[in-house]
Amino acid sequence: xxxxxxxxxxxxxxxxxxxxxxxxxxxxxxxxxxxxxxxxxxxxxxxxxxxxxxxxxxxxxxxxxxxxxxxxxxxxxxxxxxxxxxxxxxxxxxxxxxxxxxxxxxxxxxxxxxxxxxxxxxxxxxxxxxxxxxxxxxxxxxxxxxxxxxxxxxxxxxxxxxxxxxxxxxxxxxxxxxxxxxxxxxxxxxxxxxxxxxxxxxxxxxxxxxxxxxxxxxxxxxxxxxxxxxxxxxxxxxxxxxxxxxxxxxxxxxxxxxxxxxxxxxxxxxxxxxxxxxxxxxxxxxxxxxxxxxxxxxxxxxxxxxxxxxxxxxxxxxxxxxxxxxxxxxxxxxxxxxxxxxxxxxxxxxxxxxxxxxxxxxxxxxxxxxxxxxxxxxxxxxxxxxxxxxxxxxxxxxxxxxxxxxxxxxxxxxxxxxxxxxxxxxxxxxxxxxxxxxxxxxxxxxxxxxxxxxxxxxxxxxxxxxxxxxxxxxxxxxxxxxxxxxxxxxxxxxxxxxxxxxxxxxxxxxxxxxxxxxxxxxxxxxxxxxxxxxxxxxxxxxxxxxxxxxxxxxxxxxxxxxxxxxxxxxxxxxxxxxxxxxxxxxxxxxxxxxxxxxxxxxxxxxxxxxxxxxxxxxxxxxxxxxxxxxxxxxxxxxxxxxxxxxxxxxxxxxxxxxxxxxxxxxxxxxxxxxxxxxxxxxxxxxxxxxxxxxxxxxxxxxxxxxxxxxxxxxxxxxxxxxxxxxxxxxxxxxxxxxxxxxxxxxxxxxxxxxxxxxxxxxxxxxxxxxxxxxxxxxxxxxxxxxxxxxxxxxxxxxxxxxxxxxxxxxxxxxxxxxxxxxxxxxxxxxxxxxxxxxxxxxxxxxxxxxxxxxxxxxxxxxxxxxxxxxxxxxxxxxxxxxxxxxxxxxxxx
RNA sequence: GCCCCUGUGGCGGAAUCGGUAGACGCGGCAGACUCAAAAUCUGUUUCCCGCAAGGGAGUGGGAGUUCGAGUCUCCCCGGGGGCACCA
Numbered sequence: 001x002x003x004x005x006x007x008x009x010x011x012x013x014x015x016x017x018x019x020x021x022x023x024x025x026x027x028x029x030x031x032x033x034x035x036x037x038x039x040x041x042x043x044x045x046x047x048x049x050x051x052x053x054x055x056x057x058x059x060x061x062x063x064x065x066x067x068x069x070x071x072x073x074x075x076x077x078x079x080x081x082x083x084x085x086x087x088x089x090x091x092x093x094x095x096x097x098x099x100x101x102x103x104x105x106x107x108x109x110x111x112x113x114x115x116x117x118x119x120x121x122x123x124x125x126x127x128x129x130x131x132x133x134x135x136x137x138x139x140x141x142x143x144x145x146x147x148x149x150x151x152x153x154x155x156x157x158x159x160x161x162x163x164x165x166x167x168x169x170x171x172x173x174x175x176x177x178x179x180x181x182x183x184x185x186x187x188x189x190x191x192x193x194x195x196x197x198x199x200x201x202x203x204x205x206x207x208x209x210x211x212x213x214x215x216x217x218x219x220x221x222x223x224x225x226x227x228x229x230x231x232x233x234x235x236x237x238x239x240x241x242x243x244x245x246x247x248x249x250x251x252x253x254x255x256x257x258x259x260x261x262x263x264x265x266x267x268x269x270x271x272x273x274x275x276x277x278x279x280x281x282x283x284x285x286x287x288x289x290x291x292x293x294x295x296x297x298x299x300x301x302x303x304x305x306x307x308x309x310x311x312x313x314x315x316x317x318x319x320x321x322x323x324x325x326x327x328x329x330x331x332x333x334x335x336x337x338x339x340x341x342x343x344x345x346x347x348x349x350x351x352x353x354x355x356x357x358x359x360x361x362x363x364x365x366x367x368x369x370x371x372x373x374x375x376x377x378x379x380x381x382x383x384x385x386x387x388x389x390x391x392x393x394x395x396x397x398x399x400x401x402x403x404x405x406x407x408x409x410x411x412x413x414x415x416x417x418x419x420x421x422x423x424x425x426x427x428x429x430x431x432x433x434x435x436x437x438x439x440x441x442x443x444x445x446x447x448x449x450x451x452x453x454x455x456x457x458x459x460x461x462x463x464x465x466x467x468x469x470x471x472x473x474x475x476x477x478x479x480x481x482x483x484x485x486x487x488x489x490x491x492x493x494x495x496x497x498x499x500x501x502x503x504x505x506x507x508x509x510x511x512x513x514x515x516x517x518x519x520x521x522x523x524x525x526x527x528x529x530x531x532x533x534x535x536x537x538x539x540x541x542x543x544x545x546x547x548x549x550x551x552x553x554x555x556x557x558x559x560x561x562x563x564x565x566x567x568x569x570x571x572x573x574x575x576x577x578x579x580x581x582x583x584x585x586x587x588x589x590x591x592x593x594x595x596x597x598x599x600x601x602x603x604x605x606x607x608x609x610x611x612x613x614x615x616x617x618x619x620x621x622x623x624x625x626x627x628x629x630x631x632x633x634x635x636x637x638x639x640x641x642x643x644x645x646x647x648x649x650x651x652x653x654x655x656x657x658x659x660x661x662x663x664x665x666x667x668x669x670x671x672x673x674x675x676x677x678x679x680x681x682x683x684x685x686x687x688x689x690x691x692x693x694x695x696x697x698x699x700x701x702x703x704x705x706x707x708x709x710x711x712x713x714x715x716x717x718x719x720x721x722x723x724x725x726x727x728x729x730x731x732x733x734x735x736x737x738x739x740x741x742x743x744x745x746x747x748x749x750x751x752x753x754x755x756x757x758x759x760x761x762x763x764x765x766x767x768x769x770x771x772x773x774x775x776x777x778x779x780x781x782x783x784x785x786x787x788x789x790x791x792x793x794x795x796x797x798x799x800x801x802x803x804x805x806x807x808x809x810x811x812x813x814x815x816x817x818x819x820x821x822x823x824x825x826x827x828x829x830x831x832x833x834x835x836x837x838x839x840x841x842x843x844x845x846x847x848x849x850x851x852x853x854x855x856x857x858x859x860x861x862x863x864x865x866x867x868x869x870x871x872x873x874x875x876x877x878x879x880x881x882x883x884x885x886x887x888x889x890x891x892x893x
Numbered sequence: 894g895c896c897c898c899u900g901u902g903g904c905g906g907a908a909u910c911g912g913u914a915g916a917c918g919c920g921g922c923a924g925a926c927u928c929a930a931a932a933u934c935u936g937u938u939u940c941c942c943g944c945a946a947g948g949g950a951g952u953g954g955g956a957g958u959u960c961g962a963g964u965c966u967c968c969c970c971g972g973g974g975g976c977a978c979c980a
Contacts, residue, residue: 004932216975219897223976230980248980261980301978327978337980345894346978455979574975680905680918688905692919699933700918706933746909755907758917765917837913842961844913871947882960888912892960 006705008669011805016117018804024817025119027075029560036072037561038064039541041569041577044081045105049112050658051673051689052609052651058677058798059606059753060568061118065797066748068119069821075561077544078113078120080106082129083533085163085179087467092499098467099495102129112661116670117800119817124547128536133543134469135490136552137535142472142483143591149195152481156265156330157460159187164503165464166191168532169331169457170224170576186287192471192529193458196583200225200454202597203582212602214684220574226455231439233338233448235260235310238319244268244310247333247453251442252434253340255421256361258351260310261303261325263335269324272306279304279324286326301350302326313447314421325350333453341407348407362416363401363408364391365428369417370402459580461532464504466497468530476517476524485518491526504528537577538584541567541599552593559595567600570608578603604751607686609677611657613646621656625663648688659689671799672698678798679757701802704764704795708788708806712771715785718811722786723779730783733770736763737787738828744794745821757798763791785810790822838863839890840872848889856883863889 019025029035040060043053064076080102087098094101106127113120126133144150158167160177166189171178196203204225207218230249237244244260262268264286273280282304303323312318320338327346328337341351342360351358363369375383378394385392386404393399401408418434419426423441442448462471470491472484484491494512497505506512506528517524539552545561546554569577578600585599614622616636627634627643634643651658664673675697681687726734740763747756767787770780789810796803796816803816831852836859838846846868850859860881863869869891876893883889 216897220975223896226976226979228979246980250980325978327980329979332979339980344980346980453979455976571974682906685906690905690919693905696919702932750909754905755917758907761917835913839913839961847913880960882912884912884961888961890912890960 004706004710005702006802006805008671008801012115012117012669012671012801015801015804016114018815019117019119019817022815024815025074025076025121026123027073027077027121029557030073031560033071033073035075035561036064036067036566037075037541037564038067038566039077039544039564039568041567041573042079042081042537042540043109044084044086045102045109046086047105047108049109049661050651051661051664051677052611052658054116054661054673055609055677055683055687056568056570056606057113057116057118058674059604059683059751060566061674061800062678062748062753062797063566063568063751064119065800065817066821068817069793069796069819071820074119075124075544076120077124077126077547078118078122079124079126079540079544080109080128081533081537081540082106082127083134083468083530083536085165085465085467085533088465088499091467095499097495097497099129102467103127115661115665116674119800124544126540126543126547128469128540129467131490131492134536136543137469137531137539138472138484138489138491139486140539140552140588140591140593141531142486144194144587145483147590149198149587149590150192151195152190152192154188154190155460156186157189157191159185159189161185163465166460166462168460168534170459170579189462191460191462192473193460194583196459196580197454197456199583199586200227200456201452202586203456203579206582206598210598210601210603213600214603214605217571217574217578217603217605221579224456224575224579228453228455230451230453231435231442231448232334232451233313233442235313235320235338237322238309238311240308244322244336245334246336246338247451248338250340250343250431250435251438251448252418252420252429252431253343253361254313254338254438255315255419256340256342256359257312257320257338258341258357258359259321259323259339259347259354261323261328261337261339261350263328263330264324264326265330266324266328266335268322268336269306272308272324276306279306282324286324301346301353303350303354305354313442313445314423321356323350323354331457332455342403343407343409345407345409348403348405352405358403359419360390360401360403360408361419362431362434364399365417367391367399367401367417369426370400375402459532459583461535462529463532464507464528465530466493466499466505468533469535470506471527471529471531473527474515474517474524475527476520476522478522479517479519479524482517482519482524488518506530534577534580538580539588541581542585542588542594552588555593555595558593562594563596563599563601566602566604568604568606571605574605604683606683607681608650609689610648610686611651611659611689612648613655613657615644615646617641621654623656624659650686651689664694668694668698669801671802672701675700675757675799678753680754682754683751700761700764701799703768704791704802704806707764707767707771708792708809711784713781713784715788715810716781718785720782720785722782726779726783728777729770730777730780733766733780733783733787735828735831736766737783737790738824741790741794741822742824742829745824748797753798756794760791760794763787767791792816793819793822834886836863836886837888838866838869839888840869841893842890843872845869845872852886854885856885859883859885859889863891 038060040056064074068074082102087102090096090101091098141150158172160167160180160182162180162182163177167177167184172184176183204222204227207221210218228249230247231251233246234243235246264283269283273283303325306322306324308322309319310322312320339347339350341348341358360369382394386402387406390403390406390408391401417426418429420434420437423437439450470493472489472491474482474484476482494509497509499505513526513528515524515526541564542553542558546557581599585594586597588594589597614627616622622643626637628637634645635641636643649655649657672694676693680693740759743759744756767784771784792803792806793816807816833849834852835847835849837844838848846866848862848866850862860883873893878891878893880892
């Protein structure tokens with residue numbers, strides 16, 4: 001006798017071991033089958049998983065299982081992004097070795113992932129902190145070094161004072177470290193860099209080919225790469241031999257230039273500061289200026305006059321003073337600018353402060369350019385209006401232009417009146433024409449040229465930390481920087497380290513860093529920096545193709561599996577990991593490892609799982625299980641004190657609004673959790689986790705369970721064909737079944753899991769209704785069996801254990817994971833008759849049911865015969881009837 | 894400041910092409926079963942007027958295009974995100 005409720009506690013472990021024994025998810029290259037590589041961003045093993053983490057994997061598993069059922073050869077691997085700072089922090093806090101901490105977390109999280117029935121090929125599991133894995137990146141690095149794609153240089157870097165390490169530009173968010181949130185300091189250090197900028201144009205251009213990526217992510221990468229088209233200009237420094245190199249996107253404004261300025265970090269500033277204590281003090285001050293948003297908003301535009309002058313490239317009698325200015329960034333362009341106060345607000349603020357000329361070079365062609373004298377003659381209140389905009393209409397009707405303290409940056413007008421110095425006196429050009437004229441003149445005189453600049457910087461990969469991949473380099477007093485020979489790889493991290501003091505334990509290790517120079521044999525020092533941990537995640541997808549290869553990957557296997565057909569992960573990696581991985585793929589192709597340029601053909605960025613937050617009487621965060629609702633008020637269970645319900649936020653340990661995985665699985669089973677994670681919201685949006693939602697999903701599974709185990713109408717045995725000539729409830733159910741199959745298939749391909757679930761629930765409702773409606777109808781049992789079996793097969797990707805249990809209960813001795821996706825009969829997905837709405841003047845006044853594809857006349861006749869329509873038309877003349885076949889009739893009266 | 898996304902019942906959301914707005918679920922309400930409860934089932938649930946039949950309004954606000962607009966165009970408002978002293 002079947003139990004009234006589905007027993008997930010027994011069923012879930014049982015089916016998992018069946019799949020495991022049969023190797024159901026093992027991936028083997030097979031050239032005769034279409035391949036499909038689905039990958040979820042692999043996790044950092046930080047501790048325990050909660051339900052918020054699972055959404056990503058649940059989505060990936062639906063995709064993998066659906067594709068498998070559709071006949072694809074699916075690769076669905078899982079691994080661990082296992083190097084990282086939390087392991088070191090845990091080591092310092094708990095005196096546990098980072099490796100021990102990491103592998104324990106991998107064990108726990110691996111068990112957790114296994115407990116939800118994800119269809120991974122666990123034989124391909126990798127952990128990036130093992131020498132087996134990182135030896136390959138040491139080799140790739142040495143190959144990059146030889147190819148000129150890696151280099152060492154001294155530069156200003158972002159220093160995280162809490163983690164005691166350098167950060168890449170991508171890891172600095174609003175002037176703060178991405179992990180610690182601490183304000184980033186500037187330090188000058190010698191670091192290893194990877195030449196990602198060499199691929200800037202390719203990375204930008206190829207974004208256009210990634211048509212299965214969200215536009216949002218492509219846009220963010222586009223902004224990050226930040227292409228600017230402009231000109232490089234050379235200004236001769238008076239009394240010196242060298243020239244000042246400046247980058248501008250607006251060469252057309254050169255005739256409005258009134259000064260040049262360089263960054264405090266510019267070599268010229270450093271050189272001059274050595275002899276000028278005032279300048280040295282100013283430079284020092286600039287370096288301490290914060291880079292946060294508030295700091296920038298409030299910072300005044302300040303400068304220090306170096307006393308140097310440069311020649312204007314076109315005007316022989318004009319000299320421009322050179323300042324060191326606090327608003328010029330060394331990181332962008334050349335670290336030097338020319339200032340055109342009329343066309344740039346910062347330059348204008350600066351010019352007003354230091355009494356520099358403001359020379360308009362462009363203004364709306366219809367406006368009269370006021371001279372200073374004309375402007376001074378205006379009444380005070382009229383002059384005040386120019387603070388808002390330099391373009392004004394005077395009380396006497398004259399349209400005029402004069403710059404007070406707002407620069408004129410308008411660029412949307414096609415034509416300006418330009419003052420292009422000797423190139424042309426005031427005349428009309430578009431901005432683009434003016435730029436071209438100036439650039440041609442620059443190139444003709446050897447004082448500059450058209451150029452393209454990118455915001456993207458080379459990727460600094462040195463980290464002053466222990467728990468990362470050692471950089472395979474030795475430093476020798478005689479030979480300098482010497483790569484470790486390939487035969488000596490891997491350079492393995494030492495185990496015996498201590499974390500008593502902050503900083504890098506590799507630096508303090510008594511023996512590890514001492515090594516004989518690979519070139520001359522003299523005593524040398526190992527590089528003690530390790531790689532940025534984004535190094536590991538930049539190529540792991542290629543390793544999964546051949547996880548045991550003695551090369552980073554196997555070319556044939558990689559050619560078979562790559563690119564990843566569907567990648568799934570959080571939006572937070574839109575520029576970090578996803579950009580680095582695209583770069584690495586290009587590098588690995590160049591080095592002969594891969595045959596593709598783009599690692600991820602399809603990308604889906606899933607939303608977060610959010611949960612209500614709770615705060616107790618003292619404002620402290622409370623876990624959901626500490627809170628209950630009494631008489632509509634939230635109270636703390638322990639003492640009944642009132643609890644404030646807060647915003648619904650991303651599940652996080654710090655806000656305590658997490659729901660433990662084990663708790664949910666214990667109460668409802670993994671399938672209920674999976675179903676809820678898929679059903680309530682579209683995957684790219686945030687999803688609210690509620691107990692009521694879990695209850696609802698659990699109720700649904702039991703409803704299906706009862707329909708199968710206690711059917712109202714006896715089901716024929718498995719394998720009984722459905723009669724071709726059904727009618728009534730049986731025929732209707734059959735149509736519903738086939739329509740659902742077609743629709744769900746499409747929904748899953750398009751990641752509309754919430755809609756797929758809704759359709760399955762509709763089919764379930766239809767099954768329930770049909771069993772009640774016509775117990776005597778001929779063929780109903782067979783139609784019910786077909787409906788139930790289709791339903792179960794379609795539930796397979798979402799609730800896999802449940803589907804197997806129900807499939808067996810339906811009398812099958814096969815597995816759902818080995819059964820093909822149901823096929824919709826096209827003849828059964830369309831109806832013979834259609835219901836059309838009838839509108840009168842755009843308002844719905846009735847409905848008609850007519851044979852499908854009825855001609856216009858028939859539909860019109862039926863529509864006008866509707867009582868509700870006739871009533872609405874009473875006393876009116878029909879002027880026009882619009883018939884949209886099979887959809888709508890609109891009567892215009 | 895620039896760029897992007899988004900706004901639909903009490904709530905999550907559906908409406909693929911401009912064609913019956915609110916599928917499906919959550920929550921609520923009423924009822925059945927029960928000694929009672931749980932579980933389950935049935936009905937109902939956008940708002941307003943009405944006993945009802947029926948009518949009116951309605952997709953953030955305003956205008957427009959159209960026989961017809963949640964969907965297209967323009968302006969405005971709210972929410973979220975990205976970039977940013979970027980020359």
